[in-house]
Amino acid sequence: MSDSYYKPDHLPRFGEIEEGSPELAKKFFEYYGSVFEDGALTAREKALIALAVSHTVQCPYCIDAYTDDCLEKGADLEQMTEAVHVATAIRGGASLVHGVQMLDQVKEKMM
Secondary structure, three states: OOOOOOOHHHHHHHHHHHHHOHHHHHHHHHHHHHHOOOOOOOHHHHHHHHHHHHHHOOOHHHHHHHHHHHHHOOOOHHHHHHHHHHHHHHHHHHHHHOHHHHHHHHHHHHO
């Protein structure tokens, strides 16, 4: 019995998802591959963005994959950590700005 819901052996099996719909899987993986090619941003910059987003959406599969990808593309621990802090700041700010909704609600109920 596993100690957690997350199963690291699932990540290398990601391609198996095509079993339910090969056509859609093909389209997704072609798109996915295209997104991460060099363009206006380098593949390394995109990997750092993906690592940050992975932490924001809290996907352990993505965190593992993009940690490896960042290292393979030459990012170092300091850059990767800074990317995670950027994601944390955005996520924290998004939570705090919703506090204005709470303030409005309090003011409406208290008046």
